[in-house]
Amino acid sequence: MHAVVCGAGIAGLTAAWWLDRLGWRVLVVERAPALRDGGYVIDFFGSGYDVAEEMGVLDELRGVHQEVLGIGYMDAAGRRRAGIVYDTFTQAVAGRVVRVLREDLVHALHDALPDTVTVRFGRTVDRVTHHADGVVVRLDDGTECESDLLVGADGVYSRVRALAFGPRDHYVRPLGLRVASFVLRDDVVRDALDGEFRMLALPDRHAGGYPLVDGRVAAVFMHRAPDGKTAGGLPRDPRATLSAAFADQGWVVPRLLDACPPDAYYDYIAQTLLPTWRAGRVVLLGDACQAVSLLAGQGASLAMTGARQLARHLAEHPVPEALKAYEEGLLPRITAMQRSARRSTAWFVPGSRLALTLRHNALRLAAMPGAAALLRTAVAPTPHAGVRTPTPTR
Numbered sequence: 134m135h136a137v138v139c140g141a142g143i144a145g146l147t148a149a150w151w152l153d154r155l156g157w158r159v160l161v162v163e164r165a166p167a168l169r170d171g172g173y174v175i176d177f178f179g180s181g182y183d184v185a186e187e188m189g190v191l192d193e194l195r196g197v198h199q200e201v202l203g204i205g206y207m208d209a210a211g212r213r214r215a216g217i218v219y220d221t222f223t224q225a226v227a228g229r230v231v232r233v234l235r236e237d238l239v240h241a242l243h244d245a246l247p248d249t250v251t252v253r254f255g256r257t258v259d260r261v262t263h264h265a266d267g268v269v270v271r272l273d274d275g276t277e278c279e280s281d282l283l284v285g286a287d288g289v290y291s292r293v294r295a296l297a298f299g300p301r302d303h304y305v306r307p308l309g310l311r312v313a314s315f316v317l318r319d320d321v322v323r324d325a326l327d328g329e330f331r332m333l334a335l336p337d338r339h340a341g342g343y344p345l346v347d348g349r350v351a352a353v354f355m356h357r358a359p360d361g362k363t364a365g366g367l368p369r370d371p372r373a374t375l376s377a378a379f380a381d382q383g384w385v386v387p388r389l390l391d392a393c394p395p396d397a398y399y400d401y402i403a404q405t406l407l408p409t410w411r412a413g414r415v416v417l418l419g420d421a422c423q424a425v426s427l428l429a430g431q432g433a434s435l436a437m438t439g440a441r442q443l444a445r446h447l448a449e450h451p452v453p454e455a456l457k458a459y460e461e462g463l464l465p466r467i468t469a470m471q472r473s474a475r476r477s478t479a480w481f482v483p484g485s486r487l488a489l490t491l492r493h494n495a496l497r498l499a500a501m502p503g504a505a506a507l508l509r510t511a512v513a514p515t516p517h518a519g520v521r522t523p524t525p526t527r
């Protein structure tokens with residue numbers, strides 16, 4: 134059996150590993166010239182953590198774990214108003230969590246791939262032709278391959294989805310917020326973080342940083358933007374847009390803005406909503422079909438869960454039935470998580486001073502003994518996607 138996987142992100146690399154494990158020949162095509170670096174620190178736990186354990190990549194992830202004390206919400210004068218201690222969260226998931234840069238997870242998954250998987254960078258899928266038992270996939274260099282399955286793991290703005298399901302505006306739902314992230318080295322900022330992931334919390338705007346173990350800082354900006362309700366184009370220069378959105382703000386924000394590179398990760402906080410994830414021998418995976426958004430905090434974990442589930446069904450059924458079982462097993466649960474993430478938008482970036490105060494008060498209550506489980510649900514709803522113990526076939 135042969136599969137083409139479009140996208141060497143978290144979903145695509147995990148799928149490639151599992152399909153190879155089932156004895157499939159796998160070609161991964163990635164549009165970027167190399168693995169995409171950049172992004173934020175992920176709280177990696179839940180069913181994706183279990184999948185990482187099955188794949189044997191946990192040790193590598195523990196080696197790049199980012200230790201922080203918790204989250205702190207700051208005011209413009211640099212005073213800590215409220216926060217969460219991570220110990221409570223770690224206990225709530227029985228210690229089964231690592232905090233890693235997104236790029237470290239991508240590299241760990243890539244390192245785990247056996248030589249039998251071919252990865253072609255700087256390539257994408259140009260055309261797909263369906264026939265009864267498979268697909269002919271034409272790449273943008275003109276080469277064609279006959280394949281049993283095309284996996285679209287190419288993120289929120291998936292090309293495979295566009296080819297098989299139609300224009301992205303039908304499926305991408307921005308939640309009215311944008312996110313930017315990049316890494317910088319600045320000891321003044323680092324001192325101000327005092328070992329915590331700290332954010333200046335203003336109505337409709339948050340900005341701050343995450344202290345990394347190597348001395349750098351991962352900066353994060355989130356802001357409400359009026360055109361964020363549509364999936365139209367983003368401004369080319371995130372730095373100018375962020376500077377306008379965060380003009381005249383105090384604490385470490387001016388230093389973060391000064392350090393923002395022109396190619397910082399900058400995107401809508403968005404979900405992908407589709408009534409089905411398969412069309413013939415084409416199937417979608419990860420953010421291409423099931424983005425829950427940054428607000429649910431589990432895009433990476435869910436992407437790996439989806440890849441594992443797909444492989445499990447392919448091990449047990451012929452391709453069409455496997456794709457159906459994969460979709461039926463996961464889509465309803467993802468839909469429920471997406472609904473919950475939409476409801477929590479106002480919790481993550483409150484729209485008024487009153488709403489901010491209410492959140493700070495809620496966090497103070499949650500810091501009281503016994504509130505850990507409640508807090509955990511509020512901060513990041515559990516995905517339990519029902520991953521079974523694996524039965525590798527080779």
Ligand SMILES: Cc1cc2nc3c(=O)[nH]c(=O)nc-3n(C[C@H](O)[C@H](O)[C@H](O)COP(=O)(O)OP(=O)(O)OC[C@H]3O[C@@H](n4cnc5c(N)ncnc54)[C@H](O)[C@@H]3O)c2cc1C
Pocket residue numbers: 139140141142143144145162163164165169170171172173235256257258286287288289290291292293312313314398418419420421424426427432433436
């Ligand atoms: C550089 C980067 C930084 C990110 N930073 C953040 C962040 O700060 N906050 C946040 O909430 N989420 C971020 N994300 C998204 C987050 O990684 C995903 O939500 C999650 O990991 C799900 O993974 P995925 O593999 O489905 O999608 P992704 O991680 O988006 O991976 C998709 C992969 O497909 C590739 N690709 C895209 N289009 C094509 C194409 N036409 N042909 C071939 N390959 C293609 C991309 O280059 C990428 O490697 C980031 C994604 C990327 C790529």
